[in-house]
Amino acid sequence: RTMSKASGLLEAGLYDIxxxxxxxxxxxxxxxxxxxxGGFVGKAxxxxxxxxxxxxxxxxxxxREQIHDxxxxxxxxxxxxxxxxxxxxxxxxxxxxxxxxxLEKGSTSADSSPxx
Numbered sequence: 001r002t003m004s005k006a007s008g009l010l011e012a013g014l015y016d017i018x019x020x021x022x023x024x025x026x027x028x029x030x031x032x033x034x035x036x037x038g039g040f041v042g043k044a045x046x047x048x049x050x051x052x053x054x055x056x057x058x059x060x061x062x063x064r065e066q067i068h069d070x071x072x073x074x075x076x077x078x079x080x081x082x083x084x085x086x087x088x089x090x091x092x093x094x095x096x097x098x099x100x101x102x103l104e105k106g107s108t109s110a111d112s113s114p115x116x
Contacts, residue, residue: 002028003100006093015084016077022096023074026067029103033058036106046071063102066095 002025009018030049034041037058041049050067053059059067070092076082084092 003093003097006096010086010089010093013086015086015089018089019070019074019077019084019092022092023070026070026096026099026103029100030059030067033103033106058106060102063099066099070095070099 002021006018006021006025009015009021027046027049030046030053031041034049034053034056037053037056039052039056039058041052044052046067050059050064054064073092077084
């Protein structure tokens with residue numbers, strides 16, 4: 001649902017809001033993944049959730065890095081008013097979908113290769 005909304009925002013040309021909405025979907029999927037792995041997140045910030053997910057071996061290193069990179073971009077756009085292009089917004093949607101799929105599959109750090 002969140003990703004459908006992000007796609008609609010893309011078509012409306014609201015590229016910065018695409019990023020915020022897509023990240024919301026990632027954050028929700030991350031919270032769910034941590035809970036499924038036996039953790040508790042409450043209202044923890046994403047950085048804390050990433051640390052907990054890693055401790056629980058609930059995500060792959062690659063997924064963790066993708067979420068971190070998306071968070072950094074979101075912070076630049078939201079807090080520094082960095083501009084977003086349509087190409088960047090499309091890439092954000094693709095990346096967010098990939099992350100959400102990985103989190104929903106329940107891939108763990110034990111599943112990833114050392115190169116991840």
